Amino acid sequence: MIEMLPNWHPVFVHFTIALLTMSVVFYVLKLIFAKNKQYQSALTLLAKTNLYLGVGFAFITALAGWFAYNSVNHDTASHLAMTEHRNIALITLAVFVILALWSLFAKNKTSILFVLLMVVAGGLLSATGWMGAEAVYRYGLGVMSMPKVTGEGHAHKHAEGQGHGDQNSPMSQQMKQSAEEMPHEHAAGEEHDKTKDMKMPMKSSATTQNEHDKTPHEHAEKQTTPEVKSHDETPHTH
Numbered sequence: 001m002i003e004m005l006p007n008w009h010p011v012f013v014h015f016t017i018a019l020l021t022m023s024v025v026f027y028v029l030k031l032i033f034a035k036n037k038q039y040q041s042a043l044t045l046l047a048k049t050n051l052y053l054g055v056g057f058a059f060i061t062a063l064a065g066w067f068a069y070n071s072v073n074h075d076t077a078s079h080l081a082m083t084e085h086r087n088i089a090l091i092t093l094a095v096f097v098i099l100a101l102w103s104l105f106a107k108n109k110t111s112i113l114f115v116l117l118m119v120v121a122g123g124l125l126s127a128t129g130w131m132g133a134e135a136v137y138r139y140g141l142g143v144m145s146m147p148k149v150t151g152e153g154h155a156h157k158h159a160e161g162q163g164h165g166d167q168n169s170p171m172s173q174q175m176k177q178s179a180e181e182m183p184h185e186h187a188a189g190e191e192h193d194k195t196k197d198m199k200m201p202m203k204s205s206a207t208t209q210n211e212h213d214k215t216p217h218e219h220a221e222k223q224t225t226p227e228v229k230s231h232d233e234t235p236h237t238h
Contacts, residue, residue, distance in 0.1 A: 092124040
């Protein structure tokens, strides 16, 4: 597993995002339920614990991200993307560090301004995560290269006369023949069209004449020609 990861940044970043996000949520709930003394102590403990742990993981994540920034292969476009991600990540880290120190010295007091700044910091955290995902999934930073696609979508050879979707291959012909030989029924007036593989049988002259008489059609006007009589019927002298 270690060999597959170009760095540890994607491992620690999940803890950072989860802990700091939950810290924002608990501080907002603490402000909403400010009049409920029963929940204040528990929400304060949860909010501060997640905030301090989140900031601790944020430092580790930032160090791993700095190592990734200076080690992963990249081009011009991806360099700009990860530079923007780095800059907003450092700003987000600085804001959360200031808020953690504020929370530490404020003890159990939570002001509206503090909660609003926590929400803003949560927005910066979301933007940082979004840019990090863009750097990976759009620009491919830190991702192992996929095999090159060649030919019909992958690289291998077929036997002569065979291929993907080859209807004339022996296997396709055998499957087609097996399907036709299986017991089945046809709808009225339908059957297998075998005229493609064999010649149509010659119709008898009587059948042809019968069909000719039943088919509506017109004939061209016949031209009258003088009737030619046989030699015996024609008057003549020898």
